[in-house]
Amino acid sequence: MTEPEPIASAPMVGLAAVILAATLDEPRVLTVPVAGQGAGRAEGLPAGPLEPAHPTLERGLRAWVERQTGQSLGYVEQLYTFGDRNRRPGGEDGGRHALSVAYLALVREARPAADSAWQSWYRYFPYEDWRAGRPPSLDALAARLEAWAAAAASPEEGRRRLDRIGLTFGAAGSGWNEERVLERYELLFEAGLVPEAGAPDALAGQAMAFDHRRMLATALGRLRGKIKYRPVVFELMPPAFTLGQLQRVVEALSGVLLHKQNFRRLVAQQGLVEETEAVTAETGGRPARLMRFRREVLLERPAPGLRLPSGRAG
Amino acid sequence: MTEPEPIASAPMVGLAAVILAATLDEPRVLTVPVAGQGAGRAEGLPAGPLEPAHPTLERGLRAWVERQTGQSLGYVEQLYTFGDRNRRPGGEDGGRHALSVAYLALVREARPAADSAWQSWYRYFPYEDWRAGRPPSLDALAARLEAWAAAAASPEEGRRRLDRIGLTFGAAGSGWNEERVLERYELLFEAGLVPEAGAPDALAGQAMAFDHRRMLATALGRLRGKIKYRPVVFELMPPAFTLGQLQRVVEALSGVLLHKQNFRRLVAQQGLVEETEAVTAETGGRPARLMRFRREVLLERPAPGLRLPSGRAG
């Protein structure tokens, strides 16, 4: 495991993992402490350089994650290769490229290991959680964004900024699109409202090391989109679960509340689950039947996901 | 542009572009000749190594494409980073990793430049074109696939193979999913039915250099999915076009025919286009009104695409 002598122009390739889980109705991401980088330690994603011993990128990623967190991964998909910006410490030209191939992993269990910790992902994106209604911090953020638009060099640029704000954050309360996590983060970044870009407070969420928060935003957007057309939520569920638990996990991921009866109708008629014998005691209320994921749907035609209706409450 | 001395373990990072266009109702991909690699020259995608002078990955890609083909790119999105398999000539361990960051580009004009050439992409995937009904080569391919399934080491493995065949190629005529281009290619690859994997003929399509056909398959699948939820087709259209032309391009991309009246209703009610003054002479038939893409939809709420109905004909 000796590091070879770097040469000036060979790119450095890193692997990074956004590992997501959902426990107790809260969506989580697995973080590790990152040394230094300014004051003390920051939170970061499990990551490490691609090594010659790694047979493939994905195997290398799994190795790094197990080494750093003890977590073994099930569902893994490639997310994006970062390297386009904010990754060139050496200036505008010359220097080495630093790429990072990021992966999205979904896991069921949340056993904390070593230094790693599970954090609610709304710690990093508080304004993405609309389950309790419009997040209060959005008003302050919107005000700062508008100030940023007003401070544009030209009126046209200001108008473009306003358009983007409306597009990503929803114009006039209508039209919040939960999938645009990355676009919102990038807008906040450009506007200098995130700590990584110099904001004095964490109104726009807790910072992460390097560009890891951008990776997390990419992962959330991707997952929020994907649950609608692929049955990936079940990667986060235990073997048996109630429809209520399933709904609360979907709501936790997407950040919006759903109409209960319609949600269960959707799940039922898609044939995504089947009943088991058992029921749960749960908290108060009538006991719910435990369901299990019908793996066969993966072999059936389009293998649908869970379209999110727009309903606000149950 | 001198190549630095490679060191044993530093990964090599390449950039590759899948550049797509649609002219005359035929979907095209821009190819360049690739020297050697066995007998004579093969077709490949524009590609080149990431260089220190490249400010970003995407800018590097654009530079390579312009240098090799003279084509300048408009819409560009990152596709996938390949490196997981069939890219390690040096054996199972040791040696350098060779990654390739592939991009998808959509262009309007198709001016052929230098050695590059536009090819119909169904040259590489003939079985993906269902516009004239079920492609005849599919019968022969299906027979070979079934033979491959029958030749599995165990009955369970054979059943798994049959499941995959049904899932990707559609079971019993029903359920062809035009988006599963990559899964179909990978299945054919595993079954040894493509030239790259040793097939004696080109029944499953023309080969490309390296793993470029895998990249192309990835791009087609991505594009076929994306036109359904983002208005990306218009990147391929001229400034003014008729609804008939638009439909024929969508059909060319997706490989299936659509119900004409429903298609135009969809486009109209989504507000994706607006009328211009002009009409066309066209071929026979009543002249059609020329339309233009309403760029404003990109600023409106969800910015929808063109859902493909299942209808078979017009």
Place this chain on the structure above:
DNA sequence: CCGGGATATGCTCAAAATGAGCATTTACCC
């Protein structure tokens, strides 16, 4: 033992979106 609180489940209904056709218009060609 009874009523209230909290869910889980079952069903209904109107509105909107889909899938398939039928019928008309308006060119060009012979």
Place this chain on the structure above:
DNA sequence: GGGTAAATGCTCATTTTGAGCATATCCCGG
């Protein structure tokens, strides 16, 4: 002037959504 080829306009039966109302069952406190 009739025939052919699209482009357009409309209709209609089904499905799919979005929203509620009503019941069924548990636990708990009194």
